[in-house]
Amino acid sequence: MKEKIKTILQKYNNDRGRLMDILIDLMENSGYIDDFSVSVLAEDLKISAAQVRETISFYHFFSEKPKAKFNIYLNNSITSCLRGFSSIKSTFEAESGIKFGEISSDGLIGLFETSCVGMNDQGPAAIINDKIFTNLTPYRARKLIESIKDGKTLDGLVYENYGDGNNSHPLMNSMVYNNIRKKSILLDENYERFDVIKNIIKNSSSEEVIQIIEDSNLRGRGGAGFPTGLKWKFGSRMPGEHKVIICNADEGEPGTFKDRVMLTQYNDLVFEGMVLSAFATKADMGVLYLRYEYKYMLKYLNSILDEMRENNLLGSNISGIEGFNFDIRIQLGAGAYVCGEESALIESMEGKRGEPRDKPPFPVEKGYLDLPTIVNNVETLASAVKIVKNGAKWYSSFGTKDSLGTKLLSVSGDCRFPGIYEVEWGTSIREVLEMAGADNVQAVQVGGPSGTLINVKDIDHLSKTELMKWYKPSGMMAAQKSFDRKLSYSDLPTGGSIIIFNKERDILSDVVMNFMDFFIEESCGSCSTCRNLPRIMKEKLQKIINGHGVRDDIDDLLNWGKIIKVSRCGLGQTAANPVLSSILNFRHLYEEHVMAMTDYDNQFDLGKSVSAANSFVGRKLIHKHS
Amino acid sequence: MSEEIKFKIDGKEIIAKNGQTIVEAARENGVYIPTLCNFKGVKPKGSCRICSVKVNNRFMTSCTTPASPGMEVYSNTDEISDLRKSIVELLFVSGNHFCPACEKSGNCELQALAYKYRMMVPRFPYSFKKKGVIATGPKLLKEQDRCILCQRCIKTIKDVEGRRYYAFRNRGNKLEVVMDEAMSKTISDELAKQAMDNCPVGSIIYKEIGFAEPIGTRKYDKKPIGSDIETN
Ligand SMILES: Cc1cc2nc3c(=O)[nH]c(=O)nc-3n(C[C@H](O)[C@H](O)[C@H](O)COP(=O)(O)O)c2cc1C
Ligand code: SF4
Ligand code: SF4
Ligand code: FES
Secondary structure, eight states, X not given: OHHHHHHHHXXXXXXXXXXXXXXXXXHHHHSSXXXXXXXXXXXXXXXXXHHHHHHHHHSTTOOSSOOOSEEEEEEOSHHHHHTTHHHHHHHHHHHHTOOXXXXXXXXXXXXXXXXXXXXXXXXXXXXXTTEEEOSOOHHHXXXXXXXXXXXXXXXXXOOSOOOSGGGGSTTTOOXXXXXXXXXXTTTSSOOOTTHIIIIIGGGSOHHHHHHHHHHHTOBOTTXXXXXXXXXXXXXXXXXXXXXXXXXXXXXXXXXXXXXXXXHHHOHHHHHHHHHHHHHHHTOOEEEXXXXXXXXXXXXXXXXXXXXXXXXXXXXXXXXXXXTOOBEEEEEEOOSOGGGGSHHHHHHHHTTSOXXXXXXXXXXXXXXXXXXXXXXXXXXXXXXXXXXXXXXXXXXXXXXXXXXXXXXXXXXXXXXXXXXXXXXXXXXXXXXXXXXXXXXXXXXXXXXXXXXXXXXXXXXXXXXXXXXXTXXXXXXXXTTSBGGGOBOSTTSOOOSSEEEEEETTSOIIIIIIHHHHHHHHHHOOSOSHHHHHHHHHHHHHHHHHHTTOOBHHHHHHHHHHHHHGGGSSSHHHHHTTHHHHHHHHHOHHHHHHHSBTTOSSOOOOOHHHHTHHHHHHHTOOOXXXXX | OOOEEEEEETTEEEEEETTOBHHHHHHHTTOOOOOSSOOTTSOOOOOSOTTEEEETTEEXXXXXXXXXXXXXXXXXXXXXXXXXXXXXXXXXXXXXXXXXXXXXXXTOHHHHHHHHTTOOSOSSOOOOOOOOEEOXXXXXXXXXXXXXXXXXXXXXXXXXTOOBSEEEESOGGGOEEEEOHHHHHHOOHHHHHHHHHHOSSSSEEETXXXXXXXXXXXXXXXXXXXXXXOOO
């Protein structure tokens, strides 16, 4: 055992900065990280055992306790719940004889829940030992457990066939489908592999490339919308021998899965984008930070990188450009939504818990190993390639004045055609609903749980109380019909997650509660506000749903949602949005639940509250309170 | 590097050294901004959020933000005072802070801030958590329900080779700070006492000396927190 651990440590030069990789290898080796391994790691990496456990215990997919032979991680995101999560969960439990969170006594099966796994278009999905099982039904759940009990191998569990496109590449062998429903300038066939590296940048300067990106007005597609050209310009001007390009493929916002499809079907475009941005910013180190849930793509993606190395598209003097040296490695995450935040991602890459950093300094000044670091989303990098190939002018003929080009939408929920839609900026929600075949719609969540929940109804009638004045989701125009709002940086900016809810759905208890659970689970816990308030707000909402709320409770929620805005990173700053946004656009649902004419909870049931004590001392309640 | 810059806090002119954080500069100019997680001599990590101020109408933590020339900082407004009070309340309800029975009463910064902001009944419901006490080491015990997760012990208590005695465990609402079990057995007297002193609350307690100095005559029993800084 000790030899095994030492070999793994040597593979990473006993570098504590590579603790993530060391732990991932150990997990793969023995299924968990035992006390002995922790002590060897602590000794050889010259840190305390508590420090090793600090990293282990942060990530969802690391374990200090033995795991089962087959570990089933069932996705509990909102669309999974809309499509039968609970019946699948109970089937798994009934068939295996254990509850979620447990491992069967023979060590064969373990059942766990996990946040969104990027399969909302084909959920409910589960990850079983790194393999994705999509479109689960109680029938399939039963069959899976039966096959495991019959002694089948992991590959033997796969149902009839593999997915489309590269999903069935022998190095991927996955059941996932791409579900590309609409292609435009990013996804269309107008692309010659690696042409930009081979032929275009050779004859341009880094300044020229940056100028094209600036002229195209490309903005970050990861959600925050920072101008990409400006980021690259800062990066290129930073002094230093080494600089880092990170492609952010953590894709954790519930409801998005477009980066999954990009990496499956358009990975050449993405890697080419990384090389392009390295050329522009003079970076020499490239990292693709891939969420653990997408580990099934790892071998395949590495094969593409090898192919690029063989063809001098990575390595030294790339494509014959003297002094242009750059290579890419893939860093796996281990299950933490917050690691999508760029500075948390960098901490994670350094082997630590994914705790966001204070800004300033920004990563572009001081990032990975304190080097200047440019972090970009998968889609941003891919778009940059098409822009440099076809020109900024071409790009600006798509989209609207303030939001040029196209955006990939990940559409899921109550609609007939969930999947990827590449639309021009400026497309309205109504059009998206028509494309996806959604009727009877009650609400649409734009931008995932941290985004906005919009209502089919007009919003101008909605509350204009004193307390509501401070809460302004970006660019909200009061008199607009909600579903006519447009996807754009000035009205509805989005990373592309669109989740549709029909009229049967209970917005408060199904949707908002699910989103609050997500933030409670995924906070890094560092800020006093983000660590505590989502839980407190969720309990308050539960009180309202239970019919014990009063009007003041709604005001409390609004006020508390304001406090949490002082949190360090975007996770905490938006963690109250499910509540705030639903109060803003669905206030009537809250009003229906609260007791309108009272300002205190008059449903206190004395008898019930003291019943345990009464039965203990053998006392009967004298008169019943109503 | 040591060139001087000028900026304003609540309209008062502050003279700072270039590179200084807002909190440090304020302190040297007789302006008190409350802090909990910040600790002299170690790199700040804005985690308690109590030092939040407003700059350009945006919240920033003053312990991590460098002062810059001409900056207009707002700190003592009604809005920010209430925000700070709410953070103190959050820290109270999320743990179990029963001051009359606490070894740190009177020396506790959280308690002192609760007095400063006149906390009466917290606006949030108590969580009644029971994380318990870890008292396996010979010198120190750790009261988990009093820990406000400020990271001061994590950042300051290390051995000569930089190994940390304290570390986080888990994340989010389940976050805890724990002591390394092996290292807790060999910690020196001096370092153990330092650990207790660096903890702003009564989470790290040196065994058997808790009430050597009687409650009533301790630091904040005599003078409110921040009064040594404020000049006015
Ligand atoms: C909690 C949180 C999660 C995030 N997750 C992602 C993510 O999964 N992918 C991503 O590209 N950006 C994510 N971001 C945004 C990144 O911090 C960063 O802005 C982005 O990667 C920059 O790339 P871009 O400018 O190309 O969008 C997240 C931000 C926060 C606050
Ligand atoms: S806001 Fe939340 S997730 Fe972000 S740093 Fe603070 S505690 Fe961590
Ligand atoms: S034990 Fe004390 S110093 Fe350490 S994190 Fe908790 S409150 Fe802070
Ligand atoms: S003192 Fe600044 S965040 Fe804690």
